[in-house]
Amino acid sequence: MKAEQTQYTPVIHVSPAPHLSSRDLTTRKMMRDVLLGLSPVVFMALYVFHWYAVKQLMICLLGCLAAEALFMKMRAKSATLNDYSAAVTGIILALSLPGAAPWYIGVIASVVAIGMGKVVFGGIGMNIFNPAMVGRAFVMIAFAGAMGAPGYEQIHATVDVITRATPMDAFKQTGAVASLDSLFWGLTNGSLGETSALACILGGLYLCVRRTASWQIPAGTVVTAAALAGIANLVHPESNWTALHHLLGGSLLFGAFFIATDPVTSPLTPKGKFIFGIGVGFFVMVLRLFSGYPEGVMFAVLLMNGVTPLINHWTIPRPLGAIP
Amino acid sequence: MAVAPTPAERFIQGILPENPVYRQLLGLCPTLAVTNGLQAALTMAGAVAFVLFCANIVTSTIRHLLKPHLRIVIFTLIIATFVTITDRFLAAYMYGMSKLLGPYIPLIIVNCIIICRCEVCASRQSVFAAGADALGQATGFALALVSIAAVRELLGSGMLFSVQVLPESWPNWVIMILPPGAFMTLGLLVGAVNWFEQRRSEQAESERG
Amino acid sequence: MSMKPLHPMEPIEPGKLERLKRNYLVQAWLVLMLALFFGAALAGVHLELAPKIAANKTNETYVKIPEIILGSELAEELAQQGEALIVEPHTVAVEKEQRRIVYTIYEASYPDGKLAGWVAKSSGQGYADKIELLIGFTPSVDTLTGIFVLDQKETPGLGNKIITLDWRQQFSNLKTLQPIEVTKGGASDPNQVDAITGATISSRSVTGIVNNAVADLRGPLTAMANARGK
Numbered sequence: 001m002k003a004e005q006t007q008y009t010p011v012i013h014v015s016p017a018p019h020l021s022s023r024d025l026t027t028r029k030m031m032r033d034v035l036l037g038l039s040p041v042v043f044m045a046l047y048v049f050h051w052y053a054v055k056q057l058m059i060c061l062l063g064c065l066a067a068e069a070l071f072m073k074m075r076a077k078s079a080t081l082n083d084y085s086a087a088v089t090g091i092i093l094a095l096s097l098p099g100a101a102p103w104y105i106g107v108i109a110s111v112v113a114i115g116m117g118k119v120v121f122g123g124i125g126m127n128i129f130n131p132a133m134v135g136r137a138f139v140m141i142a143f144a145g146a147m148g149a150p151g152y153e154q155i156h157a158t159v160d161v162i163t164r165a166t167p168m169d170a171f172k173q174t175g176a177v178a179s180l181d182s183l184f185w186g187l188t189n190g191s192l193g194e195t196s197a198l199a200c201i202l203g204g205l206y207l208c209v210r211r212t213a214s215w216q217i218p219a220g221t222v223v224t225a226a227a228l229a230g231i232a233n234l235v236h237p238e239s240n241w242t243a244l245h246h247l248l249g250g251s252l253l254f255g256a257f258f259i260a261t262d263p264v265t266s267p268l269t270p271k272g273k274f275i276f277g278i279g280v281g282f283f284v285m286v287l288r289l290f291s292g293y294p295e296g297v298m299f300a301v302l303l304m305n306g307v308t309p310l311i312n313h314w315t316i317p318r319p320l321g322a323i324p
Numbered sequence: 325m326a327v328a329p330t331p332a333e334r335f336i337q338g339i340l341p342e343n344p345v346y347r348q349l350l351g352l353c354p355t356l357a358v359t360n361g362l363q364a365a366l367t368m369a370g371a372v373a374f375v376l377f378c379a380n381i382v383t384s385t386i387r388h389l390l391k392p393h394l395r396i397v398i399f400t401l402i403i404a405t406f407v408t409i410t411d412r413f414l415a416a417y418m419y420g421m422s423k424l425l426g427p428y429i430p431l432i433i434v435n436c437i438i439i440c441r442c443e444v445c446a447s448r449q450s451v452f453a454a455g456a457d458a459l460g461q462a463t464g465f466a467l468a469l470v471s472i473a474a475v476r477e478l479l480g481s482g483m484l485f486s487v488q489v490l491p492e493s494w495p496n497w498v499i500m501i502l503p504p505g506a507f508m509t510l511g512l513l514v515g516a517v518n519w520f521e522q523r524r525s526e527q528a529e530s531e532r533g
Numbered sequence: 534m535s536m537k538p539l540h541p542m543e544p545i546e547p548g549k550l551e552r553l554k555r556n557y558l559v560q561a562w563l564v565l566m567l568a569l570f571f572g573a574a575l576a577g578v579h580l581e582l583a584p585k586i587a588a589n590k591t592n593e594t595y596v597k598i599p600e601i602i603l604g605s606e607l608a609e610e611l612a613q614q615g616e617a618l619i620v621e622p623h624t625v626a627v628e629k630e631q632r633r634i635v636y637t638i639y640e641a642s643y644p645d646g647k648l649a650g651w652v653a654k655s656s657g658q659g660y661a662d663k664i665e666l667l668i669g670f671t672p673s674v675d676t677l678t679g680i681f682v683l684d685q686k687e688t689p690g691l692g693n694k695i696i697t698l699d700w701r702q703q704f705s706n707l708k709t710l711q712p713i714e715v716t717k718g719g720a721s722d723p724n725q726v727d728a729i730t731g732a733t734i735s736s737r738s739v740t741g742i743v744n745n746a747v748a749d750l751r752g753p754l755t756a757m758a759n760a761r762g763k
Contacts, residue, residue, distance in 0.1 A: 104495060116508065120515075142499035357689060389563050397564055405571040409578050416585035419593070426693060427661065427686040 030212050031084035037207040038091055038258065044199040045095060045192040050159050052099030053192050057091065059103055063110025064090030071119040085124050089113055092258055093132040095193025096251065098152045100162050105146055109135035129305045130265045133298050152189055166190045168250050168294035177240040183248040194251035204257025213261035216270050220277020221256035222247065228285035252284060255297035265305045272315035279304040331456030338460025344437045345468035346517040351437040354428050355469060356506040362485045365473035367421050371429055373462035375406040376438050377455065383446035384454035390447055399442040407432045437465060475509050476500045590683055594654065594667060595620055601669035601679045602641050602650035616644050627749040636750060648672040648761060651754050657742035660734040662686040668746050674754045679705045680743060692735030700729060704743065709751055712744045
């Protein structure tokens with residue numbers, strides 16, 4: 001019996017017992033949780049940006065759903081609209097765009113997110129890169145004008161905050177430092193979902209408590225970013241942009257809680273998730289401090305998505321008593 | 325084994341069923357590098373067509389004299405000669421284009437489409453078959469370059485052959501002019517051609533069965 | 534018993550014809566013939582096309598001279614006023630290490646006759662092939678006004694970045710008294726230029742060509758400028 005067992009290599013990869021399956025853990029329920037977690041952020045976006053937020057959210061939501069339906073039809077598979085995953089992609093995408101971005105940016109980003117970010121790889125669960133960030137990266141490079149600083153800051157906007165520079169840009173260009181208050185509550189310009197640290201923390205904590213998002217990823221990201229920002233402050237003590245500004249400003253919290261935690265594109269094991277979070281935090285700070293871009297969350301998440309298979313490979317849990 | 329294809333069949337084969345770029349995935353370096361505009365793509369396609377045709381004809385003519393262990397040296401010699409002629413010709417009569425394409429013209433020497441055709445076809449077949457094969461493959465290569473360049477130039481700058489065709493209000497997709505746009509366009513078009521070919525072969529299968 | 538014992542493994546001595554057939558040169562007769570034939574053909578093509586290519590380059594040189602000496606903004610301003618620099622070609626021979634190097638020099642003057650600057654054509658070995666440069670000097674020859682790459686075949690994406698304006702601009706306003714150095718990561722001294730990442734050899738080649746040309750031509754050009762001044 002024993003000899004027989006050693007002859008075969010297992011074909012099905014299973015983790016050690018106990019093997020529990022739960023009817024509560026469907027994609028649909030998870031995605032509904034994510035939508036619930038996003039609701040404080042969406043609410044803040046609506047409160048701060050009014051019609052700009054409504055418009056962008058509608059465009060991206062409808063764009064992603066339509067793209068999903070179209071591409072799944074092309075692949076002759078039943079449409080997966082009712083698992084809400086396309087809706088989540090659409091909302092996260094909208095929340096990562098500037099409110100004043102023209103309509104075609106939302107449409108193109110949605111089609112690229114679903115088409116090139118997800119369906120090309122084989123649909124939900126198979127994609128390597130976070131679909132929303134693929135879509136955003138595409139429009140960011142394609143329409144640098146509308147997605148860079150001038151895209152955020154529009155003098156003739158009907159909503160007051162959009163007429164001002166984003167806190168990160170203002171600091172990079174003129175050295176002006178936003179107050180921690182405004183960054184915490186979110187009454188500043190920026191991408192729709194990133195302005196309010198409070199809303200991101202509320203929604204994010206809900207997801208972590210519900211175990212829909214793994215706490216290791218945001219924890220790793222925030223701790224690493226805080227540590228690196230602290231070091232940067234020690235090196236340049238004259239800078240008024242403190243570690244707290246780094247944490248509350250920009251899209252660090254939004255990215256850490258809602259983008260990096262996508263279960264498909266992040267590692268499987270708790271240790272791997274922590275490494276992933278540390279990597280995101282590290283690249284965010286490197287890009288913020290040393291690159292020409294004011295913000296680095298999108299590229300950081302995409303970079304770490306790319307090494308996720310490697311992290312998974314490194315952190316395969318060893319069964320109890322197995323010889324290394 | 326089926327009967328050897330006629331020259332006409334060889335020509336047809338090269339255009340889509342055995343398209344060098346879309347089906348064989350050969351010669352991708354120039355395909356990615358010079359397709360941000362239609363003019364550059366067409367010049368490159370013309371240069372490759374000339375070199376491919378001449379190399380195939382010469383190789384086929386001397387095919388009985390080839391020794392197996394020296395054949396690659398001879399292919400390279402033949403290809404390098406015609407590439408140099410093309411390079412000088414462009415520098416003399418299309419100077420601007422020659423500067424734009426820069427090192428990509430001399431790099432045709434290492435374009436594997438040409439050495440591949442010398443090896444698999446011209447060194448074994450009659451001059452006529454080799455010529456038809458070269459023309460088919462060259463047409464296929466031109467088709468691939470032109471289709472990729474058309475997508476990239478149109479989306480990336482709203483122009484075709486440097487003439488504005490889309491309205492001025494068209495927002496240029498800068499990414500399409502940049503290298504990532506080349507990779508994405510190539511990937512999507514390879515997918516489209518595969519899909520098309522698969523459907524066609526399925527249809528042919530069902531007609532036969 | 535004088536008979537040699539026959540060794541079964543001893544190779545049989547090949548005949549003369551056999552030996553000749555195995556000779557490398559005979560094996561490669563086709564390669565050699567083709568090489569000769571193609572060589573001759575290429576020489577013919579070169580003889581036919583070289584003057585045309587040279588004329589193209591000269592044309593380009595004349596078009597680029599105002600930009601190299603004045604910078605693109607001033608050059609455009611001048612062109613908009615419907616005026617152009619008057620360009621006069623010279624050749625300058627320099628004796629160096631028992632070798633005679635001949636440079637083509639373009640003397641550029643404003644329409645009113647005032648000297649605008651000098652442009653020298655120079656070339657040298659790059660990473661892949663010969664690099665041909667145009668190098669601009671101020672009238673007093675103590676400062677470079679800029680460089681332009683006429684011909685190069687450096688690696689696409691790496692070495693061929695020497696043609697970009699961003700990289701070439703580093704040579705504007707460099708002093709000619711001391712040689713230019715190539716550094717990696719942040720040129721700090723006034724006579725340093727940044728190497729292109731991943732293409733240090735191409736960067737060094739260009740800088741080397743400029744340094745050689747400057748060393749060779751500073752004397753003769755200064756003399757010519759002084760002679761003109763009188």
